[in-house]
Amino acid sequence: MNVSIQPALKSLQTAALIAVVAVVGIFVGYFIDFLITDNPEVSAPEQPIAFSHKIHAGDNEIPCQYCHTEARRSPSAGVPSVNKCMGCHNEVxxxxxxxxxxxxxxxxxxxxPWVKVHDLPDFVHFTHKRHVQAGIACQTCHGPVETMDKISVHSRNNDGPTLLASTTGEIMNSETSAVAATQNDHWEMGLCLNCHKQHDVVDGKAVRVDDGGFDNGLDCWTCHK
Amino acid sequence: MPNIDRRDFIKLVGAGGVGVGAGVVLRESIKHPKEHLIPHVLAPEDYSSGVATWYNSVCSMCSAGCGISVRTREGRAKKIEGNPSHAVNQGGLCAVGQAGLQVLYNPDRLTGPLLQSANRGSDGFTQITWEDGLTRVASRLDVLRAAGRGNRIALLTRGVGGHLAELLESFAEGVGTDQLHHYDYDHPHALYAANERFFGKQHLPYYDLSNTRHLLSFGADYLAGWLSPVHHSLGFANSRHGGDNRGYFVQIEPRMSPSGAAADEWVPAKPGTEGILALGLAHHIVASGHYEGEDINEWKDVLSAYTLEKVAEETDVSESVLRRLAESFANASPSLAIGGDGAGNNSNGVDTLVAINALNYLAGNVGEVGGVIFNPDPAGATSHSRQANYQTLAQLAESARAGEIDVLILNDVNPVFTMPLASEFKAALAQIPFIVSLSSFIDETSALADVILPSHTYLESWGDAFPEQGVGFSIGAVSQPVIAPLYNTKATGDIVLDLARRIGKPMRWDSTEDCIKDGWNKIYQESDSNTRTESFESFWTALLKAGVWGKKNHLKTDTSRPNANTIASIGVDAPTFSGDAELYPFVLQPYRSGMHDGRAANLPWIQELPDAMTSVVYGSWVEINPKTAKDLGLTEGDLVDIESVEGAVRAPILVYPAIRPDVIAMPIGQGHTNYGRYASNRGANPLEILSPLVDDNSGNVASNATRVKIVATGKHVEIVKTGGKSRDLGRDIVQTTGGDDHTAQTNSIPITVIPT
Incomplete structure (x- = not known):
């Protein structure tokens, strides 16, 4: 008597096919989510109040540190107190x-309860104080905040070297102050390293050095401590 | 490719859909979680986010009064360090001081007022409001005060110095009671009594370890607990840095303490014979012509009985050692003799410490740099005049039993833990109709309270301290709050002020801060108007910033010369012990390990800190000599009952080579039954089984005078310690040889001279 395993295989084949389709589906779903949400307009979180940096820092040219007062004194830039907002908006x-x-x-x-946009992992030690005092413009890492109605991580300029407002208020060319991050630069280690490799600290200010290779905080424990 | 029928197609579409959904969910779930930036509503003036602010204050973990600098971030205390400007600790800080943060953040801290609504001593505490709590206490006080029966109110506080002590005095006066007692287990009553008798001053002098060239320490564990351990450590280090002129340190005690281990020479005299030994040395100094004062004949008379031969016999220290010690002590200049708890807490404690004072006098150390220097009177109050010794507390217990106490107010004090069981102190408290406690924690004593009004910790409240053992000149420091109160608690001073207002006896201050400021205003007004700052406010600001105030007014007086009667009264009897020497063959020495008098036992850092000598953590142990262990057939970890006439405690054996075979030692601090999750039901409390044998001269219990026996239980436990694992599992890792063997072996090795 001929015994065929074909009927049993048939149902197995169907099951295998379903499994393959499901696994492919996971990849597709992951990718779709990436396509949709990796867009600055979408990834920028909703804030409890639709605060516009464009109106404040752009149109009205209020210096960053008028509100983020602690950037030059502290590791964290500081979020202005509600009192600070009301200081102006009692009248304005x-x-x-x-x-x-x-x-x-x-x-x-x-x-x-503002939602945090620019976030570094807990194992990275970053201090605003050092960078601001070295003359690095805020926009170097944060992008052209003064053009943003809604803050997002990825919406930095992608036009190569641009003029960046320095923390001291004067306009600096990125060639002499800092490189502007490009859209492909996520907030990852490369962003820090690129800049650290291209700059040296002279008289307390960050200065671009074209031949590179300076030992400017390239030790692991500069940031990981 | 199989044929796909309609059903399979639907299955595939379903699978695909679920897969895509899972993919989206997967990516969303591994994204960085959403975080919030919560700003201040109103920006604080005194700190920037992310930047540390340091506040200078005073450590209150013991009575040494070290200055501290506390690092705070965003209004939270993060780290305590020593204040480098403070003359007592000069930037140093001991482990207990460092662990002060764990008092502040302790999960067992009381967060608001409590009322005992079930049986006393039970867990039936319920939360009440401050208004309710204060009213309950005030109404009781008011009734008694109004009836002129204020003396039925008793106040028992931990040792409080400075202007808070004045505030408490004022409160006691207001309610009309003289029953105000400060109580610290380790308060050196015997030392004060001895200094009064010999120098005519009931004060602690400054012992200048820093400049001494020869130290005789009679049972004073000056590095690990006695009076001002951080300052002594600095002095010890300074003296040791002397190069060729380096200080020589001798420690005379039956059980080697950390100070004994650090000394050049350890002399294990019989317990309680320290004073006899001191007089033996004094005899030799006088007899051999090292002392040439006018009163030499009086000294010769009084010391004639203490010949080296007799003293050697009584102290179990050989004549040659005694002679050498006396010679080197008399020849070194300056030299210094100190007597600590090991010597003072005996039946002859005060006599012993007087003998040690005499030794300093005969060697010319009194009032000299590197010797015994008298501090000027402290600029603020110290707790000594109100410190309760054993007799005072026993008297309080007696009054309670007789129904003469109606209200007891406790402030951060735990006598139920430190008083011997034989005193029946706990049972006496039960006779008091109303007990209120101001402690931050429920400890053995607070557990008996009817109402608990929890006070701030020292890091949240105002206070000040004038360390009495000082640094040889006037010094004081303000304790300021370094953070806002964490919980619904109040400062001790504010509670007392509030109670005083409620009973219609308001004091002249509005708040504790007001009281402290008022006190310092007086100090400012009395200071030299040529050198002081323009206004009190600027002085106050500078004081808070520096964290310490001092006046270089080193005192050198000759009032310390003893008169003929004093000299004639010198003499040390043989010590007496409770318990029959046949039945109870060992003398128990309870000693301070890392936990102070037990108050630090609820701090996990202190629990896990290895004991300085044995490296044991988390528990109690019984130190016995290897010879004793061998005789009794005991090894490390054998669980034994230590029995005195009064009772027994159970702890494991630790074989400790540096202890006399007739002495056993146990650390104080463990054995809590009710002091939070870290301290409760851990180890044993040797103070429980002490006999209430009192040295009449100091009125304090002779805690080194209880005889005990060791009863094996047959059980065995593992002692947890970080070093010196006793088991090498037969591998003979650490090989040892006896001294004679060593000499024989080295002599037998032929020495080969290598030709050049």
């Missing part, structure tokens, strides 16, 4: 619906 644009939201927080004596 008091009737705007967004400002009304701010006054509501102030009246309730509650902090505004």
């Amino acid at each position: 644009a008091t009737e705007s619906p967004l400002i009304r939201q701010v006054s509501e927080y102030w009246e309730n004596k509650e902090p505004i």
Whole structure:
């Protein structure tokens, strides 16, 4: 008698096919999510109040450190207190619906729960103080914040060297101050290393050095400590 | 390719859909989680986020009064270091001081007022409001005060110095009681009594270890616990840096302490014979012509009985060693003799310490650099005048039993733990109708309270300290809050001020801060108007910033010359011990390990800190000599009962070579039954089984005078320690040889001279 295993194989084949389709589906789904959300417009998180850096830092040219006062003194740049917001908005644009939201927080004596956009992993030690005091423009890492209505990590300029506002207020060419990050630079180790390789510290200021190779904080424990 | 029918197609579409969904979920789930940046509503003035702010304050973990600098970040205390400007500790800080953070952040800290709503001593505490708690206490106090029966109110506080002590005095006066007692287990009552008798001053002098060239320490563990250990450590280090003129340190004690281990010579005299030994040395100094004072004949008379021969017999120290010690002590200049708990806590404690004072006098060390220097009177109060000795507490217990105490107010003090069981102190407390405690923790004593009004820790409150053993000149420091209070607690001073207002006896201060400032204003007003700052406010700001204030007014007086009566009264009897020497063959020495008097046992850092001599962590142990262990057939880890006439405690054996065979030693601090999760039910408390044998001259219990026996239980436990694993599993890793063998072996090795 001929016994065929074909019927058994048939159902196995179907099961295998379903499994393959499902696995391929996972990759496709992962990729689709990447395509959709890796866009600056989408990845920028919703903030509790639609604060625009463009209006403040761009149109009205308020210096970064007017609000982020601790950038030059502390490892963290500091988020302005609600009191600071109200310092101006007691007088300015008091009737705007967004400002009304701010006054509501102030009246309730509650902090505004801003969502963190620029984040480094806990195993990276970064200090704003050193970089700001060395004359590195905020935009070098944060991108052209003054053009952004909504802050996102990836929406930095991708036009190569540009003019960047230095922390001291003067306009510096990125050739002499710092390289501008490109869109492909995620907030990863390469972003830090590229800059550290191309710059040296002279008289407390970061200076571009074209031949590179300077030992400017390239030790692992410069950041990982 | 199999034929795909309709059903299979639907299955495939389903699988594909689920897969894609899973892919999206996967990527979303491995993304960095959303974090918030929470700003201040109102920016604080005194710190920047991310930048440390340091505050100078005072450590309150013991009475040494070291200055501390506390690092704070975003309003939280992160690290405690020694204040480099403070003359007592000069930047150093001991382990217990470092662990102060764990008092602040301890998970067992009380977060608000409690009322005992079940049986006393049970876990039936329920939360109440401050208003409720204060009203309950105030109404009790008010009734008694108004009826003129204020003396039925007793206050028992841990040793509090400075202007807070004045505040407590004022409160006691207001309620009309003289029952205000400070209590620290290790307060050196015997030393004060001895100094009063010999020098006429009930003060602690400054022992200048730093400049001495020869130190005789009689049972004073000056590096690890006695008076001001951080300052002594600095002095020890300074003296040792002398090159050719390096200080020589001798430690006389039956059980080697860390100070004994650091000394050049350890002399294990019989327990309680330290004073006899001191007089033996004094006899030799006078008899051999090293002393040439006018009163030499009086000294000769009083010391005539203490010949080296007799002293050698009584102390178990050979005549030649005694002679050598006396000669080197008399010849070294300057030299210094100190007597600590090992010598002072005996039945003849005060006599012993007087004998040690006499030794300093005869060697010309009094008032000299490198010797015994008298501090000027402290600029603020110290706790000594109100410190309760054993007799005072026993008297308090007696009054309680007789129903003469209606209200007891406890402030951060735990006598139930440190008083011997024989005193029946706990049972006496049960007779008091109303007990209120201001402690931050529920300890053995606070557990008996009816109401607990938890106070701030020292890092959250105002205070000040004038370290009495000092540095040879006036010194004081302000303890300022380094962070805002973490919980719903109040400062001790503020609670007392509030109670005083409620009973209609308001004090002249509004707050503790006001009281401290007022006190320092007086110091400012009394200071030299030519050199002081323009205003008190600027002085106050500078004081808080520096964390310490001092006045170089080193005192050198000759009032310390003893008169004929004092000299005639010198003499040390043989020590007495409780317990029959046949039945109880060993003398128990409870000693301070790392946990102070037990108050640091709830700090995990201290629990896991290896003991300086044995490296044991987390537990109690019984130190016995290897010879004793061999005789009794005991090895490390054998669980034994240590029995005195009064009771027994159980702990494992630790074979310790540096202890006399007739002495056993146990560390103090463990054996809590009720002191939070880290301290409770761990180890044994040797203080429980002490006999209430009192040295009448100091009124304090002679804690080194209890005889015990060792009863094996047949059980065995592993002692947890970080070093010196006793088992080498038969591998003979550490090989040893006796001295005679060593000499024989080295002599038998032929020496070959290599020709050049």
